[in-house]
Amino acid sequence: MPVPPPDHPPLARRQPWPLSAARPVATPLQASVVYAARDPDALDDHYEGRAPGYSYAREGHPNADVLAAMIDTMEGAEGGFVTGSGMAAVSAVMLGALRAGDHVLGGDQLYGRSLRMLSQDLPRLGIAASLADPTDIGAVAAAIRPETRMILVEVVSNPTLRLADMDGIARLARERGILLVVDNTFTTPRGYRPFDHGADIVVHSVTKLLAGHADATLGYVAVRDADLRAEVRAAAVTWGLTPSPFDCWLAERGLYSFDLRYDRATETAARLADLLAGTPGVLRVNYPTRADHPDRGRAAALLGGRGGNMLGFEVAGGRAAANALTRAMPRVAFAPTLGDIATTLSHPASSSHRGLTDAARAAIGISEGYFRVSVGVEPFEVLAAEFCTGIAAARAATP
Ligand SMILES: *Cc1c(COP(=O)(O)O)cnc(C)c1O
Numbered sequence: 156m157p158v159p160p161p162d163h164p165p166l167a168r169r170q171p172w173p174l175s176a177a178r179p180v181a182t183p184l185q186a187s188v189v190y191a192a193r194d195p196d197a198l199d200d201h202y203e204g205r206a207p208g209y210s211y212a213r214e215g216h217p218n219a220d221v222l223a224a225m226i227d228t229m230e231g232a233e234g235g236f237v238t239g240s241g242m243a244a245v246s247a248v249m250l251g252a253l254r255a256g257d258h259v260l261g262g263d264q265l266y267g268r269s270l271r272m273l274s275q276d277l278p279r280l281g282i283a284a285s286l287a288d289p290t291d292i293g294a295v296a297a298a299i300r301p302e303t304r305m306i307l308v309e310v311v312s313n314p315t316l317r318l319a320d321m322d323g324i325a326r327l328a329r330e331r332g333i334l335l336v337v338d339n340t341f342t343t344p345r346g347y348r349p350f351d352h353g354a355d356i357v358v359h360s361v362t363k364l365l366a367g368h369a370d371a372t373l374g375y376v377a378v379r380d381a382d383l384r385a386e387v388r389a390a391a392v393t394w395g396l397t398p399s400p401f402d403c404w405l406a407e408r409g410l411y412s413f414d415l416r417y418d419r420a421t422e423t424a425a426r427l428a429d430l431l432a433g434t435p436g437v438l439r440v441n442y443p444t445r446a447d448h449p450d451r452g453r454a455a456a457l458l459g460g461r462g463g464n465m466l467g468f469e470v471a472g473g474r475a476a477a478n479a480l481t482r483a484m485p486r487v488a489f490a491p492t493l494g495d496i497a498t499t500l501s502h503p504a505s506s507s508h509r510g511l512t513d514a515a516r517a518a519i520g521i522s523e524g525y526f527r528v529s530v531g532v533e534p535f536e537v538l539a540a541e542f543c544t545g546i547a548a549a550r551a552a553t554p
Pocket of ligand 1: 243266360362
Protein backbone atom coordinates (compact mmCIF):
# COMPACT_ATOMS: atom_id res chain seq x y z
CA MET A 156 0.00 0.00 0.00
CA PRO A 157 1.67 3.26 -1.08
CA VAL A 158 1.88 5.83 1.70
CA PRO A 159 1.30 9.49 0.74
CA PRO A 160 4.22 11.76 1.60
CA PRO A 161 3.53 13.60 4.87
CA ASP A 162 3.91 17.02 3.21
CA HIS A 163 1.34 16.21 0.48
CA PRO A 164 -1.10 19.11 0.09
CA PRO A 165 -4.71 18.34 0.90
CA LEU A 166 -6.63 16.83 -1.98
CA ALA A 167 -7.81 19.62 -4.23
CA ARG A 168 -11.26 20.95 -3.46
CA ARG A 169 -12.09 18.45 -0.77
CA GLN A 170 -12.06 20.87 2.14
CA PRO A 171 -14.95 20.22 4.48
CA TRP A 172 -17.18 23.29 4.93
CA PRO A 173 -16.85 24.41 8.56
CA LEU A 174 -20.04 23.57 10.38
CA SER A 175 -21.92 26.11 12.45
CA ALA A 176 -24.77 25.44 14.84
CA ALA A 177 -26.11 28.91 13.99
CA ARG A 178 -27.27 29.39 10.41
CA PRO A 179 -26.06 32.26 8.19
CA VAL A 180 -28.71 34.94 7.69
CA ALA A 181 -27.45 35.88 4.22
CA THR A 182 -27.88 33.34 1.43
CA PRO A 183 -24.57 31.54 0.78
CA LEU A 184 -23.07 31.87 -2.68
CA GLN A 185 -22.58 28.36 -4.08
CA ALA A 186 -20.21 28.56 -7.04
CA SER A 187 -19.64 24.83 -7.54
CA VAL A 188 -20.03 23.72 -11.15
CA VAL A 189 -20.35 20.07 -10.23
CA TYR A 190 -21.75 18.07 -7.34
CA ALA A 191 -20.17 14.81 -6.17
CA ALA A 192 -22.70 12.02 -5.56
CA ARG A 193 -22.24 9.27 -2.98
CA ASP A 194 -22.66 6.39 -5.43
CA PRO A 195 -24.56 5.44 -8.62
CA ASP A 196 -27.72 4.64 -6.63
CA ALA A 197 -27.70 8.22 -5.35
CA LEU A 198 -27.43 9.46 -8.95
CA ASP A 199 -30.46 7.35 -9.87
CA ASP A 200 -32.38 8.94 -6.99
CA HIS A 201 -31.38 12.39 -8.21
CA TYR A 202 -32.24 11.90 -11.88
CA GLU A 203 -35.49 10.10 -11.12
CA GLY A 204 -36.65 12.83 -8.79
CA ARG A 205 -36.60 10.85 -5.54
CA ALA A 206 -33.91 13.01 -3.95
CA PRO A 207 -33.48 16.77 -4.19
CA GLY A 208 -30.22 18.28 -5.24
CA TYR A 209 -27.90 19.18 -8.03
CA SER A 210 -25.47 17.50 -10.39
CA TYR A 211 -24.09 20.12 -12.79
CA ALA A 212 -24.53 23.89 -12.62
CA ARG A 213 -25.76 24.37 -16.20
CA GLU A 214 -28.70 22.16 -15.23
CA GLY A 215 -29.40 24.03 -12.01
CA HIS A 216 -27.82 25.39 -8.85
CA PRO A 217 -29.04 26.64 -5.46
CA ASN A 218 -28.62 30.38 -6.11
CA ALA A 219 -30.73 30.19 -9.28
CA ASP A 220 -33.43 28.22 -7.48
CA VAL A 221 -33.59 30.63 -4.55
CA LEU A 222 -34.00 33.57 -6.93
CA ALA A 223 -36.53 31.81 -9.15
CA ALA A 224 -38.69 30.87 -6.16
CA MET A 225 -38.78 34.51 -5.06
CA ILE A 226 -39.87 35.74 -8.50
CA ASP A 227 -42.41 32.88 -8.72
CA THR A 228 -44.05 34.22 -5.57
CA MET A 229 -44.17 37.74 -7.00
CA GLU A 230 -45.65 36.57 -10.32
CA GLY A 231 -48.02 33.97 -8.84
CA ALA A 232 -46.10 31.40 -10.91
CA GLU A 233 -44.99 27.83 -10.33
CA GLY A 234 -41.71 26.27 -11.43
CA GLY A 235 -40.20 29.38 -13.00
CA PHE A 236 -36.49 29.38 -13.70
CA VAL A 237 -33.69 31.87 -14.15
CA THR A 238 -31.69 32.36 -17.35
CA GLY A 239 -28.41 34.06 -18.17
CA SER A 240 -30.09 37.21 -19.56
CA GLY A 241 -33.48 38.55 -20.55
CA MET A 242 -32.75 37.57 -24.14
CA ALA A 243 -31.83 34.07 -22.94
CA ALA A 244 -35.33 33.91 -21.43
CA VAL A 245 -36.94 34.96 -24.73
CA SER A 246 -34.68 32.49 -26.59
CA ALA A 247 -35.57 29.60 -24.27
CA VAL A 248 -39.27 30.22 -24.91
CA MET A 249 -38.81 30.32 -28.69
CA LEU A 250 -36.51 27.29 -28.80
CA GLY A 251 -38.60 25.24 -26.38
CA ALA A 252 -42.12 26.03 -27.57
CA LEU A 253 -41.89 26.47 -31.35
CA ARG A 254 -41.10 24.28 -34.33
CA ALA A 255 -40.44 24.94 -38.01
CA GLY A 256 -43.65 25.97 -39.76
CA ASP A 257 -45.04 27.87 -36.76
CA HIS A 258 -45.79 31.58 -36.90
CA VAL A 259 -45.12 34.08 -34.09
CA LEU A 260 -46.96 37.37 -33.87
CA GLY A 261 -45.07 40.09 -32.00
CA GLY A 262 -45.93 43.58 -30.81
CA ASP A 263 -44.49 46.14 -33.21
CA GLN A 264 -42.59 47.99 -30.46
CA LEU A 265 -40.95 45.10 -28.65
CA TYR A 266 -37.47 45.36 -27.15
CA GLY A 267 -35.00 45.81 -30.02
CA ARG A 268 -33.29 42.41 -29.76
CA SER A 269 -36.65 40.64 -29.57
CA LEU A 270 -37.63 42.43 -32.78
CA ARG A 271 -34.38 41.28 -34.37
CA MET A 272 -34.98 37.70 -33.23
CA LEU A 273 -38.43 37.71 -34.83
CA SER A 274 -37.41 39.41 -38.05
CA GLN A 275 -34.03 37.75 -38.69
CA ASP A 276 -33.22 34.79 -36.47
CA LEU A 277 -36.46 32.77 -36.23
CA PRO A 278 -36.96 32.80 -40.02
CA ARG A 279 -33.56 31.05 -40.40
CA LEU A 280 -35.03 28.22 -38.29
CA GLY A 281 -38.14 27.99 -40.45
CA ILE A 282 -40.31 29.91 -37.97
CA ALA A 283 -42.23 32.79 -39.53
CA ALA A 284 -42.88 36.00 -37.61
CA SER A 285 -44.75 39.23 -38.16
CA LEU A 286 -45.63 42.29 -36.11
CA ALA A 287 -48.83 44.13 -35.22
CA ASP A 288 -49.71 47.16 -33.12
CA PRO A 289 -50.78 45.67 -29.74
CA THR A 290 -52.76 48.79 -28.80
CA ASP A 291 -55.12 47.97 -31.70
CA ILE A 292 -56.97 44.69 -31.21
CA GLY A 293 -58.30 44.78 -34.76
CA ALA A 294 -54.75 44.86 -36.12
CA VAL A 295 -53.73 41.96 -33.86
CA ALA A 296 -56.74 39.86 -34.93
CA ALA A 297 -56.07 40.57 -38.60
CA ALA A 298 -52.44 39.43 -38.29
CA ILE A 299 -53.28 35.99 -36.88
CA ARG A 300 -52.69 33.14 -39.32
CA PRO A 301 -53.82 29.50 -39.18
CA GLU A 302 -50.28 28.52 -38.13
CA THR A 303 -49.90 31.24 -35.46
CA ARG A 304 -48.66 29.42 -32.37
CA MET A 305 -47.56 32.31 -30.17
CA ILE A 306 -48.17 36.00 -29.48
CA LEU A 307 -45.33 37.91 -27.78
CA VAL A 308 -46.19 41.28 -26.22
CA GLU A 309 -44.89 43.82 -23.74
CA VAL A 310 -47.55 45.61 -21.69
CA VAL A 311 -45.90 49.01 -21.99
CA SER A 312 -43.98 49.76 -25.17
CA ASN A 313 -40.42 51.00 -25.22
CA PRO A 314 -39.68 53.91 -25.57
CA THR A 315 -43.06 55.42 -26.42
CA LEU A 316 -44.92 54.06 -23.36
CA ARG A 317 -48.11 52.97 -25.13
CA LEU A 318 -50.22 50.32 -23.38
CA ALA A 319 -51.19 47.12 -25.16
CA ASP A 320 -54.81 45.96 -25.16
CA MET A 321 -53.90 43.11 -22.83
CA ASP A 322 -57.46 41.95 -22.09
CA GLY A 323 -58.37 41.89 -25.78
CA ILE A 324 -55.19 40.05 -26.73
CA ALA A 325 -55.63 37.48 -23.95
CA ARG A 326 -59.21 36.81 -25.08
CA LEU A 327 -58.12 36.42 -28.69
CA ALA A 328 -55.26 34.07 -27.74
CA ARG A 329 -57.58 31.91 -25.65
CA GLU A 330 -60.25 31.71 -28.37
CA ARG A 331 -57.72 30.73 -31.04
CA GLY A 332 -55.62 28.39 -28.89
CA ILE A 333 -52.50 30.56 -29.22
CA LEU A 334 -49.82 30.80 -26.51
CA LEU A 335 -49.69 34.27 -24.99
CA VAL A 336 -46.17 35.25 -23.89
CA VAL A 337 -45.81 38.47 -21.89
CA ASP A 338 -42.44 40.19 -21.45
CA ASN A 339 -43.17 41.81 -18.08
CA THR A 340 -39.83 43.61 -17.69
CA PHE A 341 -41.19 47.18 -17.81
CA THR A 342 -44.32 46.60 -15.75
CA THR A 343 -42.85 44.20 -13.16
CA PRO A 344 -45.18 42.02 -11.06
CA ARG A 345 -45.82 45.03 -8.85
CA GLY A 346 -47.43 46.80 -11.80
CA TYR A 347 -49.11 43.88 -13.61
CA ARG A 348 -49.29 40.11 -13.08
CA PRO A 349 -49.76 38.46 -16.49
CA PHE A 350 -50.86 35.08 -15.09
CA ASP A 351 -53.82 36.80 -13.39
CA HIS A 352 -54.90 38.04 -16.84
CA GLY A 353 -54.65 34.95 -19.03
CA ALA A 354 -50.97 34.73 -20.00
CA ASP A 355 -49.43 31.31 -20.67
CA ILE A 356 -45.78 32.34 -20.30
CA VAL A 357 -44.08 35.24 -18.50
CA VAL A 358 -40.53 36.38 -19.23
CA HIS A 359 -38.38 39.03 -17.58
CA SER A 360 -35.13 40.77 -18.03
CA VAL A 361 -34.17 40.47 -14.35
CA THR A 362 -31.22 42.70 -15.30
CA LYS A 363 -33.52 45.70 -15.07
CA LEU A 364 -35.87 46.59 -12.21
CA LEU A 365 -35.92 43.28 -10.37
CA ALA A 366 -32.17 43.06 -9.77
CA GLY A 367 -32.11 46.83 -9.85
CA HIS A 368 -28.43 47.75 -9.49
CA ALA A 369 -27.06 47.48 -13.06
CA ASP A 370 -24.53 44.85 -11.98
CA ALA A 371 -26.12 41.51 -12.93
CA THR A 372 -27.37 40.25 -16.32
CA LEU A 373 -30.21 37.72 -15.89
CA GLY A 374 -33.61 36.63 -17.13
CA TYR A 375 -36.58 34.64 -15.84
CA VAL A 376 -39.17 32.39 -17.47
CA ALA A 377 -42.38 30.94 -16.04
CA VAL A 378 -44.62 28.61 -18.04
CA ARG A 379 -48.12 27.78 -16.80
CA ASP A 380 -48.46 24.35 -18.48
CA ALA A 381 -46.23 21.77 -16.78
CA ASP A 382 -45.39 19.77 -19.95
CA LEU A 383 -44.49 22.87 -21.93
CA ARG A 384 -42.54 24.13 -18.91
CA ALA A 385 -40.35 21.01 -19.04
CA GLU A 386 -39.71 21.56 -22.78
CA VAL A 387 -38.75 25.23 -22.31
CA ARG A 388 -36.54 24.43 -19.36
CA ALA A 389 -34.81 21.61 -21.27
CA ALA A 390 -34.18 24.02 -24.15
CA ALA A 391 -32.55 26.49 -21.75
CA VAL A 392 -30.24 23.77 -20.40
CA THR A 393 -29.40 22.32 -23.83
CA TRP A 394 -28.75 25.64 -25.53
CA GLY A 395 -26.72 26.80 -22.53
CA LEU A 396 -28.95 29.72 -21.51
CA THR A 397 -28.68 29.19 -17.76
CA PRO A 398 -27.23 31.74 -15.30
CA SER A 399 -24.16 32.26 -13.15
CA PRO A 400 -24.51 31.74 -9.38
CA PHE A 401 -22.90 35.08 -8.60
CA ASP A 402 -25.37 37.04 -10.73
CA CYS A 403 -28.25 35.16 -9.09
CA TRP A 404 -26.85 35.96 -5.67
CA LEU A 405 -26.59 39.66 -6.54
CA ALA A 406 -30.10 39.73 -7.99
CA GLU A 407 -31.56 38.03 -4.92
CA ARG A 408 -29.95 40.72 -2.79
CA GLY A 409 -31.45 43.39 -5.04
CA LEU A 410 -34.89 41.82 -4.94
CA TYR A 411 -35.26 42.36 -1.19
CA SER A 412 -35.56 46.11 -1.81
CA PHE A 413 -37.51 45.84 -5.07
CA ASP A 414 -40.86 47.00 -3.69
CA LEU A 415 -39.29 50.00 -1.95
CA ARG A 416 -37.33 50.98 -5.06
CA TYR A 417 -40.28 50.52 -7.38
CA ASP A 418 -42.71 52.51 -5.25
CA ARG A 419 -40.25 55.33 -4.72
CA ALA A 420 -39.28 55.50 -8.41
CA THR A 421 -42.93 55.38 -9.52
CA GLU A 422 -43.92 58.21 -7.23
CA THR A 423 -40.95 60.31 -8.36
CA ALA A 424 -41.57 59.55 -12.05
CA ALA A 425 -45.15 60.82 -11.81
CA ARG A 426 -43.98 64.06 -10.18
CA LEU A 427 -41.15 64.48 -12.67
CA ALA A 428 -43.54 63.96 -15.59
CA ASP A 429 -45.76 66.77 -14.32
CA LEU A 430 -42.78 69.05 -13.71
CA LEU A 431 -41.39 68.45 -17.20
CA ALA A 432 -44.80 69.02 -18.80
CA GLY A 433 -44.83 72.52 -17.29
CA THR A 434 -41.24 73.39 -18.19
CA PRO A 435 -40.65 75.79 -21.12
CA GLY A 436 -38.83 74.02 -23.92
CA VAL A 437 -40.55 70.66 -23.39
CA LEU A 438 -42.84 69.88 -26.32
CA ARG A 439 -44.57 66.85 -24.81
CA VAL A 440 -44.32 64.30 -22.03
CA ASN A 441 -45.28 60.61 -22.20
CA TYR A 442 -46.37 59.15 -18.90
CA PRO A 443 -49.16 56.56 -18.73
CA THR A 444 -51.28 58.10 -15.97
CA ARG A 445 -51.22 61.70 -17.20
CA ALA A 446 -54.46 63.20 -18.53
CA ASP A 447 -52.80 63.81 -21.93
CA HIS A 448 -51.71 60.17 -22.41
CA PRO A 449 -53.68 58.30 -25.10
CA ASP A 450 -53.84 55.08 -23.04
CA ARG A 451 -54.59 56.54 -19.59
CA GLY A 452 -57.77 54.44 -19.36
CA ARG A 453 -55.76 51.27 -19.79
CA ALA A 454 -53.15 52.50 -17.33
CA ALA A 455 -55.92 52.81 -14.77
CA ALA A 456 -57.38 49.39 -15.59
CA LEU A 457 -54.18 47.36 -16.09
CA LEU A 458 -51.66 49.05 -13.83
CA GLY A 459 -53.94 50.04 -10.97
CA GLY A 460 -53.55 53.71 -11.79
CA ARG A 461 -49.77 53.73 -11.29
CA GLY A 462 -47.60 54.74 -14.20
CA GLY A 463 -44.33 52.98 -13.34
CA ASN A 464 -40.81 54.37 -13.29
CA MET A 465 -40.40 55.11 -17.02
CA LEU A 466 -41.28 58.33 -18.80
CA GLY A 467 -40.53 60.00 -22.11
CA PHE A 468 -40.24 63.64 -23.10
CA GLU A 469 -39.40 65.67 -26.16
CA VAL A 470 -37.48 68.92 -26.45
CA ALA A 471 -37.31 71.17 -29.50
CA GLY A 472 -34.09 71.81 -31.34
CA GLY A 473 -33.00 68.48 -32.80
CA ARG A 474 -29.57 66.91 -32.27
CA ALA A 475 -27.85 70.10 -31.07
CA ALA A 476 -30.37 70.47 -28.28
CA ALA A 477 -30.13 66.76 -27.43
CA ASN A 478 -26.34 66.97 -27.13
CA ALA A 479 -26.58 70.09 -24.97
CA LEU A 480 -29.14 68.46 -22.67
CA THR A 481 -27.11 65.33 -21.96
CA ARG A 482 -23.88 67.31 -21.45
CA ALA A 483 -25.57 69.71 -19.04
CA MET A 484 -26.78 66.97 -16.70
CA PRO A 485 -23.81 64.63 -16.12
CA ARG A 486 -25.19 63.38 -12.79
CA VAL A 487 -27.88 61.47 -14.67
CA ALA A 488 -26.07 58.72 -16.58
CA PHE A 489 -26.70 58.88 -20.31
CA ALA A 490 -26.86 55.12 -20.72
CA PRO A 491 -29.14 52.75 -22.61
CA THR A 492 -30.48 50.70 -19.73
CA LEU A 493 -33.37 50.96 -17.30
CA GLY A 494 -34.41 49.93 -13.84
CA ASP A 495 -31.20 50.88 -12.05
CA ILE A 496 -31.33 52.51 -8.60
CA ALA A 497 -29.83 55.54 -10.33
CA THR A 498 -31.85 57.51 -12.87
CA THR A 499 -30.68 56.94 -16.44
CA LEU A 500 -31.44 58.82 -19.61
CA SER A 501 -31.52 57.32 -23.09
CA HIS A 502 -31.89 58.79 -26.55
CA PRO A 503 -33.63 56.25 -28.78
CA ALA A 504 -32.80 58.02 -32.08
CA SER A 505 -29.07 57.46 -31.54
CA SER A 506 -29.27 54.10 -29.71
CA SER A 507 -32.12 51.58 -29.65
CA HIS A 508 -33.86 52.99 -32.74
CA ARG A 509 -30.89 54.17 -34.79
CA GLY A 510 -31.47 51.42 -37.35
CA LEU A 511 -34.88 52.85 -38.35
CA THR A 512 -35.40 55.40 -41.10
CA ASP A 513 -36.35 58.95 -40.06
CA ALA A 514 -39.85 58.30 -41.38
CA ALA A 515 -40.23 55.07 -39.41
CA ARG A 516 -39.07 56.81 -36.23
CA ALA A 517 -41.38 59.75 -36.84
CA ALA A 518 -44.31 57.35 -37.28
CA ILE A 519 -43.90 56.16 -33.67
CA GLY A 520 -43.09 59.60 -32.28
CA ILE A 521 -39.33 59.31 -31.87
CA SER A 522 -37.60 62.53 -32.91
CA GLU A 523 -34.03 63.76 -32.30
CA GLY A 524 -35.41 65.60 -29.27
CA TYR A 525 -37.07 62.53 -27.70
CA PHE A 526 -35.60 61.12 -24.48
CA ARG A 527 -36.57 58.16 -22.35
CA VAL A 528 -36.01 58.38 -18.60
CA SER A 529 -35.70 55.46 -16.21
CA VAL A 530 -36.32 57.07 -12.85
CA GLY A 531 -34.29 55.76 -9.90
CA VAL A 532 -34.48 56.29 -6.17
CA GLU A 533 -32.86 59.73 -5.86
CA PRO A 534 -34.81 62.46 -4.04
CA PHE A 535 -37.25 64.21 -6.38
CA GLU A 536 -35.67 67.62 -5.72
CA VAL A 537 -32.25 66.41 -6.90
CA LEU A 538 -33.69 65.11 -10.16
CA ALA A 539 -35.90 68.15 -10.66
CA ALA A 540 -32.89 70.48 -10.47
CA GLU A 541 -30.85 68.30 -12.81
CA PHE A 542 -33.57 68.05 -15.47
CA CYS A 543 -34.35 71.77 -15.34
CA THR A 544 -30.65 72.48 -15.94
CA GLY A 545 -30.59 70.05 -18.88
CA ILE A 546 -33.72 71.47 -20.48
CA ALA A 547 -32.50 75.05 -20.08
CA ALA A 548 -29.26 74.05 -21.84
CA ALA A 549 -31.28 72.45 -24.65
CA ARG A 550 -33.28 75.66 -25.08
CA ALA A 551 -30.10 77.75 -25.19
CA ALA A 552 -28.73 75.46 -27.92
CA THR A 553 -31.91 75.66 -30.01
CA PRO A 554 -31.41 77.87 -33.06
C1 LIG B 1 -33.51 44.65 -21.52
C2 LIG B 1 -34.74 43.97 -22.01
C3 LIG B 1 -34.69 42.68 -22.53
C4 LIG B 1 -33.40 41.91 -22.66
O1 LIG B 1 -32.82 41.67 -21.42
P1 LIG B 1 -31.24 41.42 -21.22
O2 LIG B 1 -31.16 41.05 -19.79
O3 LIG B 1 -30.54 42.70 -21.56
O4 LIG B 1 -30.86 40.32 -22.16
C5 LIG B 1 -35.87 42.09 -22.96
N1 LIG B 1 -37.05 42.76 -22.89
C6 LIG B 1 -37.13 44.00 -22.38
C7 LIG B 1 -38.45 44.68 -22.32
C8 LIG B 1 -35.99 44.67 -21.93
O5 LIG B 1 -36.07 45.90 -21.45
